[in-house]
Structures are given as structure tokens and as C-alpha cells.
Amino acid sequence: MPESAIRPRKEFGKTIAADITHRLREEIIACALPPGEPLRFDVLRERFGASFTTLREALTALAAEGLVDAQEQRGFRVAPVSRQDLVEVTDARVLIEVELIRRSIERGDDDWEIAVISTLHRLKRIEQRDPEHPLRDPEWKIAHRQFHQALVSACGSATLLAIRAELFDRAERYRHLSANFRPRPRDKAGEHQAIMQAAISRNADLAVQLIEAHIRSTSDNVAKYAGHLLDAE
Amino acid sequence: MPESAIRPRKEFGKTIAADITHRLREEIIACALPPGEPLRFDVLRERFGASFTTLREALTALAAEGLVDAQEQRGFRVAPVSRQDLVEVTDARVLIEVELIRRSIERGDDDWEIAVISTLHRLKRIEQRDPEHPLRDPEWKIAHRQFHQALVSACGSATLLAIRAELFDRAERYRHLSANFRPRPRDKAGEHQAIMQAAISRNADLAVQLIEAHIRSTSDNVAKYAGHLLDAE
């Protein structure tokens, strides 16, 4: 297969549809496709090199995740943003993440501790490299996601983890939205370190308190520096 | 349009895909399509009279809801059931529903009270008609769903309501699974009445306690009477 060796067509999944779902998700989260933007098939077809129906499948999946808004007979658009939605997402994240942290701290074994410690370690390494604009570094984004994922990974519920992951994605889009206007990243490194320590030392109450503050302060920052974008919709 | 006047093709949505998504969801929840059943396109094509790609879109949407299991390159199947999944769904429902009941009781206005009272009234009316096998009566199912929906409808978060709705659907499938083996329905009418009264009188702690017991006892019944089906998978 000479062609696929040059530029593999399917990078993330076995099917083209799964691949495009993944790429579209990334672009929407990163606000490369801005909120509210109409997703016309002609444009998508050229950009992603797939047919109508394949794109349709991807958009349908993303609509179920809340990243795309399907308007029957009138196509799709990137899910709009709003203050209300930001509040709801933040709120839902706190409710669920707090519970999952508690369960993970209660049930986590050695592997869990190792995962928490090592993902934080990697995150800090990457931050040292370029501490200015972490959100623009794809590696930082992945490492950040993996650290937070590791924290709750021992909760024992795949169902709640899936819900948590969707909410995390939706929240990350808001972080990107405000990244261009935020003067300077606040001290996330310190917060992550404190959360890790509370978790590893099995201090559930403290970990929960820190996580909630972490989620809410991020959200507050978005509202503060991207407020004008939230009202415009 | 003579043909569509005879048998309208799209009953639930403007698009055929949305319509089929709806119909497939109903059949899966009702276990007309049994858990684990392979969903082959030839069969679906004949049964629903739609083309490959339209069916694919519907299946993709249901996969995101957790009612269908997509196995890349090897098609779709009805999501399997298991003890573990039942426990997770029950558990997640309690976590979320309890919170939403609290918020609804705190925020609910007159319209909310009226909705709770009237949906329960309708439910009781239907139960009087045929108290034996409520789950086999489509009207009872709708009324039951609407009562529980009304209870949490004033919570103020569309995001959490959407998550709740998905979990409700997944739980309802388990109820259907055990319905054929359960000797007799327990006293749901009384439970619903008590929940309504606690909610209307703004007794949040009591309402929460009753709802949790309601959800857990339903789940326990499923495990008790459909246990053999859960282990077989």
C-alpha cells in the first residue's frame, strides 16, 4: 500500500467516519471552527476530503456530544456558546468530578497512584519548556487532559467517566475561547501539584475542595476575559 | 401528496434519520431488539425502509447515547447488558437525579407544581385501567416518563437534564428486561404519590430519600428477576 504509507488516511480510527469525528472534535474544541459557525457540506467536503454521508455521520456523533448543533433540514453548525451554557457545564463538572475524585481516592490502587504522579510529572516537564501559552501547545493539552483523567480513573464507573469526558471537552472549548484574551495563565502548576498531593495522601475532602476551586476559577476566568464573546451570541 | 397522507413517513422528526433514530431507540428500550443482537444493515433496511447511510446515521446517534455498541468495521449491535452496567447506570442516576430533585424543589414555580401534579394524575388514571402489566402499555410508559421528567424539570440545567434523560432510557431497558419475569409489579403508585407530595411540600430531604429508594429498588428488582439474563452475556 504505497499511498497510505505516504499520508495515512485514517489516523485515529479504523473508519474514515471515526477519524473525521475525531478531527472535527479537535478543531471545535480548539475554536479553529468558531462557535456558531455554520458547517456546510461543500466546505467540509473540501477540507476533510470525505463524502456527504460520511461527514453527516461524524456531525451526528458530535451533535450527541453537545459540540455540534443539528438543525433539522437546515444543516449543522458548531454549538454556540453562552454564559448560561458555561455555567451549566461548570456546574455539572463540579457535581460529577467531585464525586469521581472521592471514589478514586477511596478505591485507587498502586497503579492509580503511579498514573497520577507520572501524568503530573509529564505535565510539569512540558510546562517548563514553554510556560507562556500552554493551551497553544498540543502536547500540553494532551498531558493536562491525561492528568485530570488519571485523577478520576479509579472511580470504577465507565458510565460516569464517559459523561465526565464529554463535559471536559465542552469546558476545554471555553478555555480556548478565552485563551487569546487572558493576560497570563494563572498558577495552574501549583494547583495541579496540590491536587495530586491531596489525592495521593488520600485526603478526599481536601482534594474535592481543590478540584472544585480549580474548575470554578477556570470558569470564572473564561467569563471574565471572554465575556464579550459570550453575550454576542 | 397522496402517499404521505396515507402513511406519513416521518412521524417524529423532520428528517428520516431522526425518525429512525427515534423508532430504533424505542425498540431497543422495549427489548424488541434484544441486548447484544447484531444490527445488520440488510435486516434493518427491510424493517425500516431506509438506505444504508440513513441507518448508519441513526445507529451512530444511538451509539453516542449508549444504547448501541459500534464495533468499527464489524458493524453495530444492540448494547449488551450486564450486572456491572446495571449497577453503573443505577448509581449514576441516583447521583444526578437526587441533585436535580433538590434543585427543582428549590427553584420550582407554580407551573412546575402543576406539571408534577397533573403528570402524576394522568399516570394514576392509566394505572387504574390496567394495573397488571403497566410496562406493556405504551401510554403508561409515556406517562411514567413524563412524571419523572416533570419532577426534575425545574432544575435549571438543560445539560444535566439531557444526561439524566439518557440514563433514564438505559435504565428503562433493564426494567423491560425483567418485566417478563417479575411476578407482579410492586406498589409503584404509592411510591409516586409519596414522591409527589414530598416535592410539592418542598421537603427536599424526604423527596431525595424516596427517589433514591425508588431508583434502587427498581434496580434491585431487575437484578433479582433478570439476573440470569445479565450473567449470560
Added chain:
DNA sequence: CTAGACCATATTTTCGAAAATCATACCGTT
């Protein structure tokens, strides 16, 4: 000048054929 009907165009939605992939049975070799 406004409201409504009508046409032309743009866009989405649906379809079935064609390509890609998987599962199975068969065959030859060890």
C-alpha cells in the same frame, strides 16, 4: 408601501451502487 405568492438557486438529505474490509472454508505443507 406591505403582504403574499411564485420562481430560481443554494443547501441539505436520501438513495443504491461500488469499494473496502472482515469472516469462513478450503487447501497444501509440516
Added chain:
DNA sequence: AACGGTATGATTTTCGAAAATATGGTCTAG
């Protein structure tokens, strides 16, 4: 007999044309 490779049929996945629907502009009647 066990194993590995290969051909065959079944099934999924993808494609672009065709149908259905929405959009926007023009004309006419009131």
C-alpha cells in the same frame, strides 16, 4: 492432526448523483 496462507462470500463502509427542502429575490394585488 495442526498450522498458515489464500480464495470466496458476506457485510460493512464510502461515494457522488439524485431527490427533497430551504432560502432569497421578484412580481403582483391590496
